[in-house]
Amino acid sequence: MDFIKKTGVILCGGKSRRMGIDKGSLIIKNKMFISYAIDAFERFEEIILATDRIERHDYLEIVSKEKERIKIIEDIYPEKGPISGIYTAMKSAKYDIVVIACDMPFISRNLTENIAGRLDECDEKYNVILFSDKRIQPLCSGYRKIYKDEINRCIMENKLSLVDFIKNNKYILFEETNKTYVKNINYPEEYRKLDGR
Numbered sequence: 211m212d213f214i215k216k217t218g219v220i221l222c223g224g225k226s227r228r229m230g231i232d233k234g235s236l237i238i239k240n241k242m243f244i245s246y247a248i249d250a251f252e253r254f255e256e257i258i259l260a261t262d263r264i265e266r267h268d269y270l271e272i273v274s275k276e277k278e279r280i281k282i283i284e285d286i287y288p289e290k291g292p293i294s295g296i297y298t299a300m301k302s303a304k305y306d307i308v309v310i311a312c313d314m315p316f317i318s319r320n321l322t323e324n325i326a327g328r329l330d331e332c333d334e335k336y337n338v339i340l341f342s343d344k345r346i347q348p349l350c351s352g353y354r355k356i357y358k359d360e361i362n363r364c365i366m367e368n369k370l371s372l373v374d375f376i377k378n379n380k381y382i383l384f385e386e387t388n389k390t391y392v393k394n395i396n397y398p399e400e401y402r403k404l405d406g407r
């Protein structure tokens with residue numbers, strides 16, 4: 211199989227305050243959320259699990275051993291949210307990155323691959339930002355490694371909004387009408403309602 215020359219990044223840090231337990235370790239149809247995310251990057255040459263503290267997340271160690279292409283990295287800046295995971299991933303990624311969150315169990319391989327394809331097609335200064343469910347989806351988008359220093363500067367200045375970072379730089383929108391792919395599960399009630407859990 212020819213691998214896609216992009217780095218797939220799965221954000222799996224955070225506090226899970228609303229859910230109460232790590233969202234990546236939740237199970238639907240006998241499979242952990244994190245495994246659905248890994249499957250979405252099946253054809254990517256490199257996969258990064260971006261977490262805040264490795265020792266807190268045993269299940270990440272276990273799933274990372276399933277494939278040689280998976281590595282776990284720890285946020286360089288703690289307590290700064292998803293932007294910190296994206297920055298740390300960019301620093302160690304071989305390629306431009308496609309980012310998804312670990313709490314999107316319906317994510318599709320087609321979607322991640324289409325975002326990767328759009329990164330290849332468009333000018334290399336443009337991030338590729340998903341527009342779905344009537345809004346931009348910064349946690350399911352393609353980012354260029356050239357913005358690493360810019361993102362670092364945002365974090366240093368405590369400007370932690372990814373939406374602001376996106377809007378202050380070059381981007382194109384990638385539209386996806388099926389909003390199910392990016393549905394994320396944040397609350398125990400939402401999890402309980404999932405079919406086949």
Ligand SMILES: Nc1nc2c(ncn2[C@@H]2O[C@H](COP(=O)(O)OP(=O)(O)OP(=O)(O)O)[C@@H](O)[C@H]2O)c(=O)[nH]1
Nearest residue numbers: 221222223224225226227228260291292295311312
């Ligand atoms: N690497 C990394 N990922 C994060 C961090 N904060 C959140 N995430 C991830 O970003 C995605 C969205 O996170 P949220 O749902 O907004 O935050 P959360 O902390 O997971 O959950 P709440 O505490 O309930 O808001 C999830 O995939 C999280 O795993 C962080 O500080 N570092």
